[in-house]
Each structure stands twice: as C-alpha cells, then as structure tokens.
Amino acid sequence: LMVWLRRCTHYLFIVVVAVNSTLLTINAGDYIFYTDWAWTSFTVFSISQTLMLAVGATYYLTFTGAPGTATYYGLIMTVYTWIAKGAWFALGYPYDFIVTPIWLPSAMLLDLAYWATKKNKHSLILFGGVLVGMSLPLFNMVNLITVADPLETAFKYPRPTLPPYMTPIEPQVGKFYNSPVALGAGAGAVLSVTFTALGCKLNTWTYRWMAA
Numbered sequence: 001l002m003v004w005l006r007r008c009t010h011y012l013f014i015v016v017v018a019v020n021s022t023l024l025t026i027n028a029g030d031y032i033f034y035t036d037w038a039w040t041s042f043t044v045f046s047i048s049q050t051l052m053l054a055v056g057a058t059y060y061l062t063f064t065g066a067p068g069t070a071t072y073y074g075l076i077m078t079v080y081t082w083i084a085k086g087a088w089f090a091l092g093y094p095y096d097f098i099v100t101p102i103w104l105p106s107a108m109l110l111d112l113a114y115w116a117t118k119k120n121k122h123s124l125i126l127f128g129g130v131l132v133g134m135s136l137p138l139f140n141m142v143n144l145i146t147v148a149d150p151l152e153t154a155f156k157y158p159r160p161t162l163p164p165y166m167t168p169i170e171p172q173v174g175k176f177y178n179s180p181v182a183l184g185a186g187a188g189a190v191l192s193v194t195f196t197a198l199g200c201k202l203n204t205w206t207y208r209w210m211a212a
Contacts, residue, residue, distance in 0.1 A: 013206060014060055018073060021052035022080035029085075029099035031144060039180040042144070045101075046137040046184030047191060053077065053103050054132050054192050057110050058124065058199025063206065067115035074107030097147055102139040106132045110196075121200055129196035133188025137181045 028045040031038050056077075057070035081100050088098045109131040110124070117123035 009206065009209075010063060013063075014073075014076075017056045017059060018076040019080065021056045022077050022084070025049050025052050025077070025101060026081060026084050029081075029101045029140075029143070031099070042137075042141070042180040043183045043187070046140060046180075047187055049101055049103065049140070050106075050133050050136050050188045050192050051195050053106060053136065054110070054129060054195035055199040055202070057107050057132075058128070058196045059202045059206075061110065061114055062121060062124070062200050062203040065119060067111045067119075070107045070110040070114070071104065074103040077103050099143055099147060102143050103136070105139050106136045109135055125193060125196045125200060129193035130189045132196070133190070133192030134185045136188060137184030141181045 025045075025048060028049050031042045031045060053074060057073040060073045061067070061070040063069075078100065085098050085100055089095075110128040113128035113131055114120075114124045117127065
C-alpha cells in the first residue's frame with residue numbers, strides 16, 4: 001500500500017507543482033508589453049521565474065534522487081508555456097514577438113550541481129541555488145533581445161486584455177535603467193538559495209505525510 005501511495009502521490013505532486021509553476025509564470029515572458037517599465041518587470045519576473053523553477057525542480061530532484069529530473073521538470077514547464085503562448089497566435093501576434101521564458105539551461109545547472117556533489121543536498125541548495133539565480137536572467141535577456149522591433153509591435157498589436165492605464169507608452173529612462181540582468185541575477189543568486197532550500201523542505205514534508 002505504501003509503495004502505491006508514494007508512487008501516486010509522487011506523480012500527483014509533480015503534475016500539481018509543474019502546472020502551477022507554469023500558470024504563475026505564464027506571462028513572465030511578456031516584459032515588452034510593459035514598455036514603460038520593461039526593465040523593472042524583467043527584474044521582477046526574473047525573480048518570480050527563479051522561485052517557481054528552483055522550488056519545483058529541487059522538489060522533484062530530491063524526491064527522485066536522480067540527476068536529470070530537474071531538467072525534465074524544466075521541460076514540462078517549457079512545453080506547458082509553449083501551449084499557452086499559442087493564444088497569442090490567435091490574437092494575431094507575429095511569431096518573433098512571442099517570448100517563452102528559458103528555464104532549461106538553469107534546470108540543467110541544478111542537475112549538474114546535484115550530480116557533481118554526489119547528491120549532497122546542502123551543496124545542491126548553495127551551489128545549485130546560486131547557479132539558477134544567476135543564470136536565469138542572463139538566458140532570458142538573450143531570449144528577449146531576439147524579439148524583432150518590440151516597441152513597434154507592441155503598438156501595432158495592443159493587448160486586448162490590458163486595462164487602459166497599462167497600454168504601452170513611450171519608454172522613460174531611469175526605471176532600473178542600468179542593468180536589469182545584473183539586478184535580476186544579483187537578487188536571484190541570494191534568493192534562489194532560500195528557494196532551493198524550500199524545495200528540499202517540501203520533499204521532507206511530503207515523505208512525512210506519506211509515512212504517517
């Protein structure tokens with residue numbers, strides 16, 4: 001019975017965590033819609049994406065104990081987001097305007113930290129957390145700068161779900177102007193350690209619940 005319960009709970013939790021992670025970050029690639037606050041939203045979204053990836057991937061990774069599962073978790077999030085972003089096509093947005101956040105390389109670094117330290121949970125939290133936090137804003141900025149004529153496109157295709165006060169306007173200077181990647185990576189490097197620790201703790205709580 002316990003084997004059956006553990007197995008069912010394992011798959012249930014993975015689906016719930018992966019789906020909710022994706023739902024909570026589904027618009028995290030839409031920095032360009034907030035043209036006036038693009039860099040600010042990039043920094044904030046970088047932290048939110050780091051949270052959902054680090055917690056979920058670490059939970060999944062420590063639950064299975066098999067390096068590679070964090071990457072698999074990142075792939076689940078990516079595929080779910082691709083499907084959801086298909087809605088932009090229905091609204092008439094061009095393909096090169098739609099941004100899907102890049103989670104996979106950061107998830108791979110998490111797996112690498114776990115594997116390289118011979119499944120040491122504390123090293124995973126410290127090294128893996130820092131790697132995820134520092135890498136995710138970098139990869140997503142590369143993703144963002146590939147968008148063709150973002151400001152022009154944002155005006156050409158106003159988002160129908162945005163309230164009037166969030167309609168794209170000409171960008172102003174001074175809104176996290178210097179380096180959104182540095183700000184996101186700096187904050188992420190610190191916060192991701194806590195996020196990763198939370199993922200490990202969720203795993204502990206799950207085992208205790210199943211063993212009760």
